[in-house]
Amino acid sequence: MTDKQLRSLSKMQLLSLLHKQEVELERLSADNAKLSERALCLEQAGSLAEASIIVSGIVEATQKAADVYLDSIQKAEADKLESIAKLEEEAKERALRTLELKNAETKARLERLVTDMLRMFDNQLNNLAALKDELMELIMKNDIEYLIPGSSRTNE
DSSP states (O other): OOHHHHHTSOHHHHHHHHHHHHHHHHHHHHHHHHHHHHHHHHHHHHHHHHHHHHHHHHHHHHHHHHHHHHHHHHHHHHHHHHHHHHHHHHHHHHHHHHHHHHHHHHHHHHHHHHHHHHHHHHHHHHHHHHHHHHHHHHHHHHOOGGGSTTOSSOOO
16 A cells, blocks of 8 residues: 555544554564574474484494403403413313333332332342241251251150
8 A cells, every 4th residue: 555545544444454564563573483493393393303413422422332342352352261261271281290200200209119129028028038048058958957846756
């Protein structure tokens, strides 16, 4: 409407027009509020999406760190098991060497002991043989057969 047309309207028509303008203004204000609310929601959704991306990145980094930590624990455990197995093998080898050494020492001691006993037995046999020979000589010289129990001579 032009300025001339507005001047030709009556007060009632102007009030009616004013009222229509107010209603339209209120409707536009309500629409504007709705649009602002939607814009805020969209802004917040964008912020939530950004936050989600950030949280997702943090979770991903945390998962990677946890995986690295778990891998290091598993490697350390494998290293310990390998070390334990190596120590067990070394201990077995030392025990076998010790047993072999002790067996060799025991065998040598037994051989020396048997040799010494055989030597002593041989000496005893030689001494007995010498005593037998001496006794036979005495018997032959002194004719002491009657001193031997069960001999044909009797004691006189």
